[in-house]
Amino acid sequence: MMYRKTRIALCFALCTAGAAQAASTTELVIATVNNRQMIEMQKLTPQFEKSHPDIKLKWVTLEEGALRQRVTTDIATQGGQFDVMTIGMYETPIWGKKGWLKEFKPDAGYDVDDLLAPIRAGLSANGKLYAAPFYGESSFTMYRADLAQAVGASLPEQPTWEQIRAFAAKVHNPGKGLYGVCLRGKPGWGDNMALLSTMVNTFGGQWFDMGWKPQVDSKAWHDAISFYLDLMKKYGPPGASANSFNENLALFAEGKCGVWVDATSAGTSVADPKFSKVADKVAFAKAPIAVTPKGASWLWAWALAIPGATKKEEQAQRFINWATSRDYVQLVAKESGWIAVPTGNRASTYDRAEYQQVSRFGQMERKAILAANPDDQTLPKSPYTGVQFAAIAEFQAIGLAVGQQLGAALAGKVSVAQALKTGQTAADREMRKGGYYK
Incomplete structure (x- = not known):
């Protein structure tokens, strides 16, 4: 009888302690x-x-x-x-x-x-x-060094977007499941617009002028987006308007992209033989530039x-x-x-x-991060902080609206001119609503 009471008491104590521990867990x-x-x-x-x-x-x-x-x-x-x-x-x-x-x-x-x-x-x-x-x-360029050697192409440490296009054209071989270039196409201020904002920067454009007037329908935007769409439609993978970082990472790691411009954080994956089939074939360069190096990498x-x-x-x-x-x-x-x-x-x-x-890319990543200047990211002077975004509350809606239009343009649903015109209207509406001007 005493033994049974002892067991009951011990069980009660243990259960109580367990309940107390569970109760104290957050x-x-x-x-x-x-x-x-x-x-x-x-x-x-x-x-x-x-x-x-x-x-x-x-x-x-x-x-x-x-x-x-x-x-x-x-x-x-x-x-x-x-x-x-x-x-x-x-x-x-x-x-x-x-x-x-x-x-x-x-x-x-x-x-x-x-x-x-x-x-x-x-x-x-x-x-x-x-x-x-x-x-x-930050952002940089990842490309297949083995393909570069095979076709007699090369990319310098600081490539231009024209050189990216020339490289993509030489290695593009869709019949063998290899696409010249992979770039973000999925709509979103942090998806396709992260890349496209840096392209606009280096093509000499900006989101807003010093009066906070949107510049989406400007010549620099037309130049940058026209270049991007031509590049992707000729040498990009099918269905690119649904691809953002993770989708392009998977394509590149499977050996299906000749060149990819995206986040430096991708380096840890594409250079890891446990994750990437082309880990020993990847080379790295800075983010491409065009008219100006300003704001070319995010x-x-x-x-x-x-x-x-x-x-x-x-x-x-x-x-x-x-x-x-x-x-x-x-x-x-x-x-x-x-x-x-x-x-x-x-x-x-x-x-x-x-x-x-x-890490063959680490020091390049650190230099790119330390060199980025969110306060001097565009060729014309801009009133906002941020390289691939404008640090104002209205930008989230604006970036999404413009990103959706450019995603539609990549999918062939609207023209460049119509996409930018619609994007400009959406941006203007948000800025007026925000009281930046009347």
Whole structure:
């Protein structure tokens, strides 16, 4: 009888302890994008939960456009669906100034001075850091060195868009499943417009003049977009109007693209033999230029931020400190190799001998990020900050509207002239609504 009572008492104690532990566990809901680096972070969830037993992670992983829509709606309505959001250099300073985000608070060992200066500045407002960079990027050119040798073509360290077209023409062989060039075509201010804004910049254009009047229907825009459409229709893959970063990454890694201009963060994938069939055949060059080198390569960071509506700030701060720390870089290197670590955020990563040994693109990425100037990105003077976007609240709607028109033009549904005229009208309407002019 005594034995039975003892067992019951022990069971009660264990069950009570288990219930108490469950009750003390906090679930963090994290909204993130379905890029490879974020998928890697999710795989390391057990590592975080082991070192933080009072926190459980719940992931909401979305395609880029869907993510932006969900987090924008949630933050604007103070919905409180998420405790950590993956956002970028466009949203962070705007939302930080509005008081929609909690200030990021680095812990004692974080070393905030190790963050690359342009990335840190782009995630700050009023002298406060409102998001921590998970990874940062500029843009550059990736191309098949083996194909270049086979056809007697070459690309210099600083190619022009004309040289990109000439290279694409020489290697284009759709009969064998090889397309000369892969570029973003999917509509969205952060999808096709990320690339096309840099093309407009280097062709001598801008989003707005000094009076905030949209310039979408200008000669520079016509030149840039006409060049892009001609290039893609002659040498791009079929269905390109549905392709953004991940789709083009898959095509290039499968050996189906001769040249690809996109984010420097792609380097960790295309040069990784575990992911890319052409890892040993890839060469890298700077982003292409045309009339001017200004604004030819973009500046971006996918960053982790805490929405103001969360009731779990303390736990969210701990997670972000973990996911954007030097120790996290070391963890990824241990689990997946140095080629897979997130870059574009910390200077120390580029200085590591282990990273330098496996990365043929890393120093080019760092130079591109450090050289980017969001305050002097266009040939004519512009009133806005941002390379591939304008850091004003109205830009999200404008960029989407113009991106949809240019996606339709790529799909052959409208002409360049009609697309730009419609885009100009949409931009003008938003700017008038915003009170920039009457």
